Amino acid sequence: xxxxxxxxxxxxxxxxxxxxxFAANADATDWGKYQVGEHRSGYTYMTDESRAxxxxxxxxxxxxxxxxxxxxxxxxxxxxxxxxxxCHGESGDSMKGVAARYPVYDQNLGKLQDLxxxxxxxxxxxxxxxxxxxxxxxxxSMTTFVSYQSLGMPVNVKVDxxxxxxxxxxxxxxxxxxxxxxxxxxxxxxxxAGGIIRANTLTQGQGNGFPTYRLKWQKVGSLQxxxxxxxxxxxxxxxxxGSEEYTxxxxxxxxxxxxxxxxxxxxxx
Amino acid sequence: MANNVKPRVRVQKTATKGEVVExxxxxxxxxxxxxxxxxxxxxxPRSIINKFTVTFNGKPVFSSDWAPSISANPYxxxxxxxxESGEFAFKWMDDDGSVYDSxxxxxxx
Amino acid sequence: MSTKQALSALTRREALLLAxxxxxxxxxxxxxxxxxxxxxxxxxxDAIMKxxxxxxxxxxxxxxxxxxxxxxxxxxxVGVTVESPMTADNYVKSVHLFxxxxxxxxxxxxxxxxxxxxxxxxxxxxxxxxxxxxxxxxMSDGSVFRAQQEVKVTIGGCGG
Numbered sequence: 062x063x064x065x066x067x068x069x070x071x072x073x074x075x076x077x078x079x080x081x082x083f084a085a086n087a088d089a090t091d092w093g094k095y096q097v098g099e100h101r102s103g104y105t106y107m108t109d110e111s112r113a114x115x116x117x118x119x120x121x122x123x124x125x126x127x128x129x130x131x132x133x134x135x136x137x138x139x140x141x142x143x144x145x146x147x148c149h150g151e152s153g154d155s156m157k158g159v160a161a162r163y164p165v166y167d168q169n170l171g172k173l174q175d176l177x178x179x180x181x182x183x184x185x186x187x188x189x190x191x192x193x194x195x196x197x198x199x200x201x202s203m204t205t206f207v208s209y210q211s212l213g214m215p216v217n218v219k220v221d222x223x224x225x226x227x228x229x230x231x232x233x234x235x236x237x238x239x240x241x242x243x244x245x246x247x248x249x250x251x252x253x254a255g256g257i258i259r260a261n262t263l264t265q266g267q268g269n270g271f272p273t274y275r276l277k278w279q280k281v282g283s284l285q286x287x288x289x290x291x292x293x294x295x296x297x298x299x300x301x302x303g304s305e306e307y308t309x310x311x312x313x314x315x316x317x318x319x320x321x322x323x324x325x326x327x328x329x330x
Numbered sequence: 331m332a333n334n335v336k337p338r339v340r341v342q343k344t345a346t347k348g349e350v351v352e353x354x355x356x357x358x359x360x361x362x363x364x365x366x367x368x369x370x371x372x373x374x375p376r377s378i379i380n381k382f383t384v385t386f387n388g389k390p391v392f393s394s395d396w397a398p399s400i401s402a403n404p405y406x407x408x409x410x411x412x413x414e415s416g417e418f419a420f421k422w423m424d425d426d427g428s429v430y431d432s433x434x435x436x437x438x439x
Numbered sequence: 440m441s442t443k444q445a446l447s448a449l450t451r452r453e454a455l456l457l458a459x460x461x462x463x464x465x466x467x468x469x470x471x472x473x474x475x476x477x478x479x480x481x482x483x484x485d486a487i488m489k490x491x492x493x494x495x496x497x498x499x500x501x502x503x504x505x506x507x508x509x510x511x512x513x514x515x516x517v518g519v520t521v522e523s524p525m526t527a528d529n530y531v532k533s534v535h536l537f538x539x540x541x542x543x544x545x546x547x548x549x550x551x552x553x554x555x556x557x558x559x560x561x562x563x564x565x566x567x568x569x570x571x572x573x574x575x576x577x578m579s580d581g582s583v584f585r586a587q588q589e590v591k592v593t594i595g596g597c598g599g
Contacts, residue, residue: 107510108506108508108510109506110506110509110510110516111510113516114516117354119338119340119354119356120354120356120405120407122356122402122403122405124338124356125336125338125356125357125358125403128336128338129334129336129358198334259593259594260593260594261593276510276511276513276514277511277513279360279401279402279403279513279514280402280403330510330511350556350557351556363565365542386554389552389554390552390554391552391554391555392549392550392551392552392554392555392560393549393550394547394548394549394550394560394562395547395548395550396547397543397545397546397547398543398565399538399541399543399545399546399547399564399565399566400546400547400562400563400564400565401513401514401515401562401563401564401565402513402514404562404563405561405562405563406560406561406562407518407560407561407562408549408555408559408560408561409555409556409557409559409560410554410555410556411525411553411554411555411556411557
């Protein structure tokens with residue numbers, strides 16, 4: 062029988078491609094607290110240099126937002142003559158665990174509230190001042206400062222009871238194809254986590270590191286900014302910041318990383 | 331955060347005489363390179379911190395000139411030999427003439 | 440998840456998309472290579488000449504702390520250390536850092552004194568593409584050392 066070299070070469074190339082594409086899946090590294098069951102923090106996909114930048118408080122540029130947030134926390138503003146500290150205490154200790162359990166369903170408002178929305182609720186109704194713009198320095202400083210209080214605490218969002226409807230909607234969004242590329246969140250982050258897209262490693266798309274200092278952005282950004290970026294990438298029209306769609310998705314994405322430590326401000330590429 | 335520039339400095343509190351200590355600094359700044367186009371399609375003018383200096387009890391320890399190739403929110407770590415108790419003074423010079431500063435004390439035991 | 444499962448989970452369309460992505464990675468590699476070849480070393484040499492005049496730099500004494508592959512070109516950690524006793528009559532005066540593939544080659548100049556104790560510093564820089572980082576160290580006795588190291592800068596797939 063004549064050997065079909067062409068076919069063999071093709072097969073070898075195909076196997077090589079497959080092995081390269083999914084090489085990271087065979088990773089047997091013990092990631093410690095950064096892995097819970099099948100859930101792996103984005104931390105485990107970064108390079109050593111980026112991890113070192115996150116680990117050291119004085120190299121981590123996200124800490125600049127934490128410090129600015131601490132100042133805002135104590136700043137009196139608005140008609141009520143209050144600061145965050147007036148109700149919640151000087152140190153921010155009372156915020157311990159908040160980032161781990163948000164977004165939460167608010168019985169009084171009858172809706173799901175994420176951290177940004179809750180901060181603006183306080184600003185408007187308790188302090189009687191203007192809300193922060195989404196993704197403004199003020200908002201990012203405050204969310205980063207509040208999230209930092211939960212550093213290391215496991216993500217523990219409530220998805221049953223009154224939150225169940227929002228959770229189911231978020232889940233449906235995650236699996237729904239969208240945009241000109243006709244892709245759902247799951248195609249990159251569930252089916253191909255650990256694979257390579259151009260020169261980037263796809264992660265599981267976990268939410269535990271947000272707000273994150275993204276090397277590409279050269280600043281801190283919210284989970285919803287990342288959603289908008291992803292939706293743009295698949296050539297879909299992104300939803301507005303704070304939209305119901307993205308807030309539901311925030312809850313679902315946080316749940317996918319249930320048990321992973323809060324890493325805010327993490328460092329990601 | 332160019333309108334709210336804040337330095338962060340870490341120096342250990344105590345040292346032995348003659349010890350070489352590592353110092354880490356971070357400052358919030360966009361480091362606008364002058365090569366990026368804004369939303370209107372026009373070049374955003376250059377606006378960076380171009381110099382960083384460190385003295386100890388008034389004597390120069392370390393300094394650095396920065397080009398637009400330095401990343402946003404500049405980080406710099408370096409070393410200092412500490413022979414006596416005293417104070418480090420850090421200064422960052424902005425293109426717009428602003429000077430941001432910070433100090434840190436160290437005690438030689 | 441095993442490779443087999445992952446692949447079977449893909450539709451034909453997705454497989455094509457991923458294959459296209461892989462081709463782009465390969466193509467990207469080629470572009471990066473040619474980019475390195477075109478890197479403007481003359482601009483760096485001119486900048487060095489301006490600093491040290493006609494002196495001939497010698498290889499050695501300088502160690503870099505650089506990633507082989509930068510995760511993102513916007514924020515690349517760089518450290519440099521020069522061997523020296525750092526005494527009053529024998530110390531490193533300055534280390535100049537250049538990136539030969541950036542629009543302008545200058546990155547930073549580090550100025551040391553005997554009070555520095557150690558001629559070592561670290562910062563973070565922007566790299567436009569794969570290129571060489573060049574360090575030129577001027578010693579207190581007038582001698583000059585030079586070193587260079589390549590950093591690969593990958594093109595990300597997730598603009599986001």
